[in-house]
Amino acid sequence: MSAAVPAGSRQHRQRQIIGWVLFAVVVALIPFLIADTYSPTIFGNRYTFGLGNLSQAIGMMVAILGLNIATGYSGQLSLGHSFFVGSGAYLTAVLVNEFHWSYLSTLGVVVPGLFVFGVLFGIPALRIQGLYLGLLTFAVAAVFPSIIRLDEVKDRTGGSNGLLIESDLEAPTWAPLGTVTEWLHAIPGVGSRVPDGLTGRQEEVVYKYFLLVIVALVCFWLVRNILAGRVGRALVAIRDNPLGAAANGVNLAAYKTLSFGISAAVGGVAGTMLAMHSGFVGPDEFGFSMAILLIVGLIVGGAGTLHGAVVGGLAIQFVPVWSSQTQTLPGTDVALEGPYGTAILGGLLIIIIFALPGGAAHGFRRIKARLMPVAPQPPTG
Amino acid sequence: MVVLASVLGVFDITLDKLSNGELWLAQFFRGLSDGATYASVALALVMIYKSTGFINFAQGSLALLGVYLAYIFSVEQGLPVAVAVVCAMAASSVVAMFVERVFIRPFPPDHVLPLVIVTLGLLLIIDSAVGIVWGFRTRSLPSMFPSGAPIEWGIAQLTWRTIGNLGTVFAVVGLLYLLLSRTKVGLAFRAVSSNLESARLVGIRVGPTLGFGWALAAAIGTLGGALVVPDLLLEPSIMLRVLIFSLAAAALGGLDSLVGAVIGGLVVGLARNLLVTFLDLSELALATAVAVILVVLLVRPTGLFGSTRVERV
Numbered sequence: 084m085s086a087a088v089p090a091g092s093r094q095h096r097q098r099q100i101i102g103w104v105l106f107a108v109v110v111a112l113i114p115f116l117i118a119d120t121y122s123p124t125i126f127g128n129r130y131t132f133g134l135g136n137l138s139q140a141i142g143m144m145v146a147i148l149g150l151n152i153a154t155g156y157s158g159q160l161s162l163g164h165s166f167f168v169g170s171g172a173y174l175t176a177v178l179v180n181e182f183h184w185s186y187l188s189t190l191g192v193v194v195p196g197l198f199v200f201g202v203l204f205g206i207p208a209l210r211i212q213g214l215y216l217g218l219l220t221f222a223v224a225a226v227f228p229s230i231i232r233l234d235e236v237k238d239r240t241g242g243s244n245g246l247l248i249e250s251d252l253e254a255p256t257w258a259p260l261g262t263v264t265e266w267l268h269a270i271p272g273v274g275s276r277v278p279d280g281l282t283g284r285q286e287e288v289v290y291k292y293f294l295l296v297i298v299a300l301v302c303f304w305l306v307r308n309i310l311a312g313r314v315g316r317a318l319v320a321i322r323d324n325p326l327g328a329a330a331n332g333v334n335l336a337a338y339k340t341l342s343f344g345i346s347a348a349v350g351g352v353a354g355t356m357l358a359m360h361s362g363f364v365g366p367d368e369f370g371f372s373m374a375i376l377l378i379v380g381l382i383v384g385g386a387g388t389l390h391g392a393v394v395g396g397l398a399i400q401f402v403p404v405w406s407s408q409t410q411t412l413p414g415t416d417v418a419l420e421g422p423y424g425t426a427i428l429g430g431l432l433i434i435i436i437f438a439l440p441g442g443a444a445h446g447f448r449r450i451k452a453r454l455m456p457v458a459p460q461p462p463t464g
Numbered sequence: 465m466v467v468l469a470s471v472l473g474v475f476d477i478t479l480d481k482l483s484n485g486e487l488w489l490a491q492f493f494r495g496l497s498d499g500a501t502y503a504s505v506a507l508a509l510v511m512i513y514k515s516t517g518f519i520n521f522a523q524g525s526l527a528l529l530g531v532y533l534a535y536i537f538s539v540e541q542g543l544p545v546a547v548a549v550v551c552a553m554a555a556s557s558v559v560a561m562f563v564e565r566v567f568i569r570p571f572p573p574d575h576v577l578p579l580v581i582v583t584l585g586l587l588l589i590i591d592s593a594v595g596i597v598w599g600f601r602t603r604s605l606p607s608m609f610p611s612g613a614p615i616e617w618g619i620a621q622l623t624w625r626t627i628g629n630l631g632t633v634f635a636v637v638g639l640l641y642l643l644l645s646r647t648k649v650g651l652a653f654r655a656v657s658s659n660l661e662s663a664r665l666v667g668i669r670v671g672p673t674l675g676f677g678w679a680l681a682a683a684i685g686t687l688g689g690a691l692v693v694p695d696l697l698l699e700p701s702i703m704l705r706v707l708i709f710s711l712a713a714a715a716l717g718g719l720d721s722l723v724g725a726v727i728g729g730l731v732v733g734l735a736r737n738l739l740v741t742f743l744d745l746s747e748l749a750l751a752t753a754v755a756v757i758l759v760v761l762l763v764r765p766t767g768l769f770g771s772t773r774v775e776r777v
Contacts (some may be wrong), residue, residue, distance in 0.1 A: 160577065211761045212577045214519050217580065219761060222754040225708045229750055371708070373585060382581050421596035429588030433567060436578050436585070 087456035095457060110296060114289045115267050115277050131409045134288050136400060141295045142356040144396030145302050147380045149349030156310060156321030156385035157342040163220030164377050166227045167347040169369025171197055171354025175365045177239055179250045186359045193351040201347025205340035224374035228366035246367030248358060254290035261286060295356050302352055307389055318342050379432050386441025394443040400426050489620035491737045491739050499733020504688030505710035506725035507636060513719040514657045515674055518576045521583040523685050525590035526706030530556030530686025533600055533606050544570030545608050549690045551685040561675045567771040569671055573660060595700040609695035629691050636684055637726055653677055653733035712753045716760050718770020
């Protein structure tokens with residue numbers, strides 16, 4: 084155990100920079116390691132994880148990030164976040180299919196569109212508080228699939244069958260993904276884990292992954308900046324003590340609607356990302372089961388923290404994938420069949436609330452504080 | 465006149481449909497029947513909200529478990545359906561008391577959000593446990609009431625099942641009212657729901673009283689499930705759909721009013737059947753329910769009969 088490092092000192096800065104560099108290296112290397120699916124055998128069960136799972140998880144992270152703004156930071160229980168995610172996904176799908184836009188340019192419509200939509204949604208939410216709001220948003224989440232299946236919009240949205248999105252995201256020729264893979268493959272020792280070059284389909288998956296990572300990083304960075312300033316302080320004040328916040332001059336109505344607007348806009352981006360990842364949107368993907376899953380992710384990761392969204396997104400993506408591929412109880416011959424993944428997520432949710440109310444992000448922070456203590460410095464002036 | 469005609473045209477309303485009295489009556493009866501089932505699960509939700517101040521999202525799942533037990537008792541063990549349902553109600557109350565003791569009581573009762581989240585976790589666990597144990601095959605549970613219709617008027621039939629559903633719900637409300645106003649347990653329950661701290665100070669054992677509330681709510685929910693299932697088929701996701709309509713009913717009536725739950729249930733049931741038929745909105749059954757709640761909540765944020773909570777500054 085090392086001695087406490089003063090916050091803001093050179094050592095502390097260095098440590099932060101090392102941390103970020105490590106993070107960047109891991110994020111950049113993963114796609115090449117599992118571009119060819121990664122299939123470990125653990126306790127007699129064979130698993131197949133593809134890079135696609137990770138890309139989907141990244142979309143979920145951004146969805147949770149959006150939910151975090153309304154629920155985690157400003158404390159308004161929203162069980163209907165899937166509605167915004169779904170709207171973003173369908174908006175992207177329709178724009179790409181009918182107007183032949185590129186995926187990323189649809190964000191120019193999705194973000195402002197969903198922001199306005201979230202604000203409009205937030206205005207009635209001002210009058211409806213607490214659990215009543217939770218109920219209403221839950222019902223709204225359940226309505227989304229039936230809106231998509233309406234006869235009037237069926238031609239556009241594909242109804243129950245979902246909608247295949249035409250545009251293929253192909254890796255541009257300037258992106259040296261194949262070359263990088265060959266270089267990595269040439270590294271003696273560890274290089275053998277990396278395939279020798281990429282097939283066209285793999286290249287597309289890897290390219291999509293990097294695109295999603297960049298969009299996600301931009302989202303997290305923007306949200307972090309919004310929340311670190313005046314808006315973030317106002318939202319947290321509203322969550323912790325609405326009366327106190329109002330007495331100190333926070334305009335409750337404006338900030339609550341704003342939080343719904345930002346939350347919906349980020350949710351819409353998540354929808355675009357999910358559409359980008361799978362090239363398909365279906366109505367039941369964005370029903371209330373997704374709304375509940377996002378809440379699970381939010382709580383398991385840690386409500387009111389940005390790191391929590393990352394952990395939560397990984398959890399709600401990989402727990403079901405892992406359990407659906409688990410054929411027998413690890414280490415035994417007992418066969419497992421049925422929705423164990425959902426049960427595990429439910430159990431995880433309850434355990435986290437019991438044992439670690441701040442979520443996984445809080446747990447990591449405590450471990451980090453123990454291993455690498457940082458002494459806070461009073462501001463000098 | 466032209467405007468009216470065009471409005472009707474948009475919704476594809478034909479005048480002979482509107483003037484078809486039998487269709488009105490048929491949908492009215494169906495709405496009452498559906499409404500009664502929503503009302504019974506809404507009653508269970510309201511019982512929990514009254515005592516603890518939060519919404520038990522696992523209420524539908526507890527009812528689901530109860531209905532599966534009723535299926536086991538009646539179809540597999542050969543008990544008469546009514547007896548099987550009563551046994552299932554008893555069994556599900558035991559489960560609910562266990563759940564309350566283990567998962568709910570450790571939390572401070574004034575922090576609502578963690579408790580709501582715990583019930584969401586329970587929803588996931590119980591629903592998937594039912595799926596794991598009994599699989600996703602659909603089954604049919606016989607109704608507690610005889611088939612056939614005593615009153616027929618063309619296509620409009622007032623079936624025994626509708627009468628039975630309505631009668632059951634009104635009986636449940638009546639019994640609950642008597643229980644809460646005339647018995648000692650009921651008095652304790654009302655004291656706890658009105659002011660937990662003071663109730664504890666005058667010597668009421670708060671924990672067991674809340675456990676009793678949970679047991680009662682689970683029994684009512686199971687009864688509601690047993691009313692719903694004969695119309696649909698029994699499979700693990702069935703109560704989730706009912707839960708949404710029941711949540712709508714409870715929010716509409718006001719989360720802490722028993723009468724409100726029943727009226728809310730009937731309104732949601734009627735709105736669903738009448739609006740959907742006459743406006744031709746078959747996909748929008750749920751959306752109409754949501755629209756009804758939204759409008760009501762905007763005018764009265766605590767529902768039709770809910771009491772306003774006054775905050776002390």
